[in-house]
Amino acid sequence: MSDWDVIIVGAGAAGLAAAWAARAEGASVLVVNKGLVGRSGATITSGGGISVAGQTLISLGLAGDPDDTEEKFLNDTIRAGSFVNDQHLVESMVVNVGAELKVFLDRGNKVTVSKKPPGHSSGRGVRIPGVDMQRVMTQAAVQAGARFREDFQSVGLLRHDDGVVGVAGLDRRTGEVEAIHGRTVVLATGGTTSNWRLRTAPEELTGDGHAMALAAGAELIEMEMLxxxxxxxxxxxxxxxxxxxxxxxxxxxxxxxxxxxxxxxxxxxxxxxxxxxxxxxxxxxxxxxxxxxxxxxxxxxxxxxxxxxxxxxxxxxxxxxxxxxxxxxxxxxxxxxxxxxxxxxxxxxxxxxxHFSIGGIRINTAGETGVPGLFAGGEATGGLHGGNRLSGSAGAQILVQGSAAGRSAAKAARGNKVGAPAQNWAYLKDRIEAPFRRENGVVPLEVKQRLTGLAEAALGAVRTGPALEKALAEVRDIGATVVGELSSRNRDRVWNRDWSDALEVQAAVPVLESALLSALGRSYSVGAHQRHDWKGGKPSALHHGFVGQVGETLAYHSASVEFPFLSPASP
Missing domain, CATH: 3.90.700.10 (Succinate dehydrogenase/fumarate reductase flavoprotein, catalytic domain)
Structure with a gap:
């Protein structure tokens, strides 16, 4: 099959939820994954917590606090996020997670309920070990008829006019650079934590989806929040x-x-x-x-x-x-x-x-990015958690946003043309092949180590303005003078780690530049973003920070936070 209704990049729980939902809408679905399904990504390494309001738990036949409402869950999430959340995304998670959890229960899966998970005002922590969650979601997607392609390193999004019509990348098994065409694409590539030396997450979370979204015209939100x-x-x-x-x-x-x-x-x-x-x-x-x-x-x-x-x-x-x-x-x-x-x-x-990327690709409750044909869900996205994340809410986010993105992509695919030509395929193919063609140049692993050192020094749990400025200048210099010189020492096309590292560096540079721009744009401390040089106490006003690509450069802008459900002045 040469053209798919929905191509999903990433086979963690968010990508699998998207695949399941898209198949339920009748779409043909291909899931492409950088590694092996069930052996890569963050889901299998997680504790598998899923936060659900107590009253919703009771309606599902589980032990829950009858006084714990969806409103209380929403309020806890917003307060934990220091009111920087997109409150419409919070509402969507709180209201819809029960239906997603029901799918697990209907398949006979056992869960336990925590008495009171950290940060929550009530016992709404449902635990499904990450390995079990991955297994259940994979089985469901396979049984629904989704197809899979493993060891495919997605690098860029195929474009036609202002829309997305597929994915370009490297097949690590064959060494071939390929274009996979589809009517819509869902990015479920996880977070960016592999760009830090000290991390809890797997090594493949380099922010590939973030970089692809930026290049396609989408925005990133709250990238300083980690x-x-x-x-x-x-x-x-x-x-x-x-x-x-x-x-x-x-x-x-x-x-x-x-x-x-x-x-x-x-x-x-x-x-x-x-x-x-x-x-x-x-x-x-x-x-x-x-x-x-x-x-x-x-x-x-x-x-x-x-x-x-x-x-x-x-x-x-x-x-x-x-x-x-x-x-x-x-x-x-x-x-x-x-x-x-x-x-x-x-x-x-x-x-x-x-540990977890709070910021990411900017979406609405339907998983839309603002770029025609492009959707996203899960840890690859930002805005929901605001300045910090409650325990268990990652699981809730993954299921709700993955399903929403899959449904939206399937519905959008019905109106998209079949086989729209990719106008940027030649550019993407050249960019992907360039490090392999270059026999002499910069060793990719050394640049990766340099970037993770910069992230650790400037974007740690505490930040300072001078360190951020210095790191931003260096990251920009790497993008301008080093990325174009990356070279693969290994001359074999199959399973070439040098080549893969070079492509991950191409993604990491704009991702870290976005995080540094966002950190400099928020001069005050809030949530997980702590400025050692901020001595002003609580800020007088809160803002969202966005990064988008303008021409060949990244630009930062901000907008005031809206409080449709709960404001900092609320009791």
């Missing part, structure tokens, strides 16, 4: 980014102590009541501030210690976590050597790790 997870390991390299200390520490409710290099419990300066059990964003900001002000550990983190606890308490930690085995195995890792250090009374080095 959620960090505190207390992740910084060393050794094999464990770098693992959140295991957070689980057997503050997230598990255990009173481990965060210390700077002087042995001070610095959380007393930030939240003297909750201390280390404070919110994720506050613990992240506090830890990053200690490092920024010169009180960090040797590897750029802070210390986490259980030394004040009796040995038998430490020995019993895994018994209260379903994700940790009694032999200290967690998500395939044997954590015994680390636990032995803890038992010996040693502190371990931890730091905030890039």
């Amino acid at each position: 959620q960090f997870l505190p207390c992740c390991l910084v060393a050794p390299d094999i464990w770098r980014g693992l959140q295991f200390p957070w689980i057997i520490g503050p997230q598990g409710g255990y009173r481990a102590w965060l210390l700077n290099r002087f042995g001070e419990r610095f959380m007393a300066n930030w939240d003297p009541v909750r201390m280390e059990l404070s919110t994720r964003d506050m613990v992240s900001a506090a830890s990053a501030t200690e490092v920024l002000e010169g009180r960090g550990s040797p590897n750029g983190g802070v210390y986490l210690s259980w030394a004040h606890l009796p040995r038998d308490i430490v020995d019993n930690l895994p018994r209260h976590s379903p994700s940790i085995g009694k032999d200290w195995r967690w998500e395939g890792f044997d954590m015994t050597p680390l636990v032995d250090q803890i038992r010996a009374g040693r502190a371990i080095e931890v730091a905030p790790a890039a």
